[in-house]
Amino acid sequence: MRSFIQTSSLICSLLVFVACATKAVGAVNKVDHGVTKEIALANFSSDQLQQGQNLFESSCTQCHKLFEPNSRDASKWNNVLDRMLPKTSLSAEEGKLVQAYLLANSK
Ligand code: HEC
Incomplete structure (x- = not known):
């Protein structure tokens, strides 16, 4: 009985661990909502x-037309990016560059 409880609690911990680990992967694509238009302009070079x-232009046209950066304000873009970046194969770093470009040119 004792070992049954130990085994169950071990399996439970494992499940929690797996659930958290999977969640962390998704979270990499969540953008930092603290970034504003001003912050994007101040912290990213024109090269970036x-x-x-x-x-x-290469990743966000796979499913629909390109949306104009100035069609939305920074906070709208941050919400859209939380949903759209996970649909692309962009890395977290690349996602930040896309965010910076969109916010720098946002409404
Ligand atoms: C795998 C397909 C796919 C990719 C890749 C994709 N999108 Fe989308 N996008 C959709 C779908 C489907 C919708 C409509 C449903 C929705 O709003 O979730 C949408 C809607 C939108 C909208 C309108 C949503 C609103 O609420 O205003 C914007 C803006 C947008 N996408 C931007 C982007 C950007 C920026 C990227 C690149 C980072 C991107 N999308 C990549 C599938 C995609």
Whole structure:
């Protein structure tokens, strides 16, 4: 009986661990909502913004037309990116560049 309880609690811990680990992978694609248009402009070079634009144009056209950066404000873009970045194969770093480009040119 004792070992049954121990085994069950071990399996339980494992399940919790797996659930958390899987969640952490998804969370990598969540953008930092503290980034505003001003912060994006101040912290990213024009080179990085250009890279962000290239990634945006190549990765965000797979399913629909390109949305104009100035069609939304920074906080709308952050919400959209939380949903859209996981649909792309962009890394967390590349996602930040796309975010910076969109926010720098947002409404
Ligand atoms: C795998 C397909 C796919 C990819 C890749 C994708 N999208 Fe989308 N996108 C969708 C679908 C489906 C919708 C409509 C449903 C929805 O809003 O979730 C949508 C909707 C949108 C909208 C309108 C949503 C709103 O609420 O205003 C914007 C803006 C957008 N996508 C931007 C992007 C950006 C930026 C990227 C690149 C980072 C991207 N999408 C990549 C599938 C995709």
